[in-house]
Amino acid sequence: MNQIKNIVFIGAGNVATQFALAFKRAGLQILQVYSRTVNSARVLAEKVQAEHTTNLKSLNKDADLYLISVSDNAVEELTSQLSLKDKLTVHTSGSIPLEILNKVSVNHGVFYPLQTFSKSREVDFSNIPICVEANSAENLEKLKSVAKTLSNNIYEVDSEQRKVLHLAAVFACNFPNFMYTIADKILRDSDIHFDILRPLIKETAEKIQDVKPAEAQTGPAIRNDEKILSGHMEMLNDFPQLKELYKLISAEIQKINPK
Numbered sequence: 001m002n003q004i005k006n007i008v009f010i011g012a013g014n015v016a017t018q019f020a021l022a023f024k025r026a027g028l029q030i031l032q033v034y035s036r037t038v039n040s041a042r043v044l045a046e047k048v049q050a051e052h053t054t055n056l057k058s059l060n061k062d063a064d065l066y067l068i069s070v071s072d073n074a075v076e077e078l079t080s081q082l083s084l085k086d087k088l089t090v091h092t093s094g095s096i097p098l099e100i101l102n103k104v105s106v107n108h109g110v111f112y113p114l115q116t117f118s119k120s121r122e123v124d125f126s127n128i129p130i131c132v133e134a135n136s137a138e139n140l141e142k143l144k145s146v147a148k149t150l151s152n153n154i155y156e157v158d159s160e161q162r163k164v165l166h167l168a169a170v171f172a173c174n175f176p177n178f179m180y181t182i183a184d185k186i187l188r189d190s191d192i193h194f195d196i197l198r199p200l201i202k203e204t205a206e207k208i209q210d211v212k213p214a215e216a217q218t219g220p221a222i223r224n225d226e227k228i229l230s231g232h233m234e235m236l237n238d239f240p241q242l243k244e245l246y247k248l249i250s251a252e253i254q255k256i257n258p259k
């Protein structure tokens, strides 16, 4: 089985940036970065000493792996313009099925990292789950092997399971992060800095490394403290949607059975 030694990146966003940097650190070569706008392509290409292009027709044809990592709503249009014959091609989306790559190449797969990425924040890949799927046993082995250059946590996950993982990840990561934004706004309105909440946020995430989330639940809702709950809702009178959110989430928390 041929090892993957070099990669062309299609997309230069959050995930592409962190994958490209991590593969480069692991000793693989990034041959080229394609992106829709020249600035994104150039910025990432310079970081990993690669060529860059904004023209899909100028894609380097000699890579061992083509990694498509663009925003979900751009994947379909982009793949309809790509023809990579038998070149191993993957996408990195949580919710897009493997089959979307059927017409792009006879060898294709999915390389979905279950982590949150931003361009500006380098991450340690060693324990990030990388969920792989492929259209043949040989392609799957190739993807597992290249995934192992980055992480010790490789999972074989099919498209249906990946969709479920993505939904769970939205609840476990994207929604809590939005809650931090609400907390930040509430504090700023009273001239209090968000920094005071950071230890609480850290401990909340660390605690559930040892206990089940339902067992770790604290706060007025799980204690059924109606006086505090109505007091908080009164404080949100000027923000009816946040008040609704507070009421809905508190009611759901009150249904938790920690057993």
Ligand SMILES: NC(=O)c1ccc[n+]([C@@H]2O[C@H](COP(=O)([O-])OP(=O)(O)OC[C@H]3O[C@@H](n4cnc5c(N)ncnc54)[C@H](OP(=O)(O)O)[C@@H]3O)[C@@H](O)[C@H]2O)c1
Pocket: 010, 011, 012, 013, 014, 015, 016, 035, 036, 037, 038, 040, 041, 069, 070, 071, 072, 073, 074, 078, 092, 093, 094, 095, 112, 113, 114, 115, 116, 117, 118
């Ligand atoms: N971010 C995460 O935490 C995360 C985690 C796991 C998986 N994923 C998945 O990884 C993929 C990439 O996510 P991301 O967060 O890296 O996305 P992103 O930062 O928003 O990706 C931006 C990339 O998509 C390109 N793009 C956006 N709209 C386009 C369009 N209409 N046509 C062509 N190109 C377009 C951008 O091009 P320009 O910059 O040139 O405009 C850029 O290269 C998605 O499938 C996402 O679901 C994301």
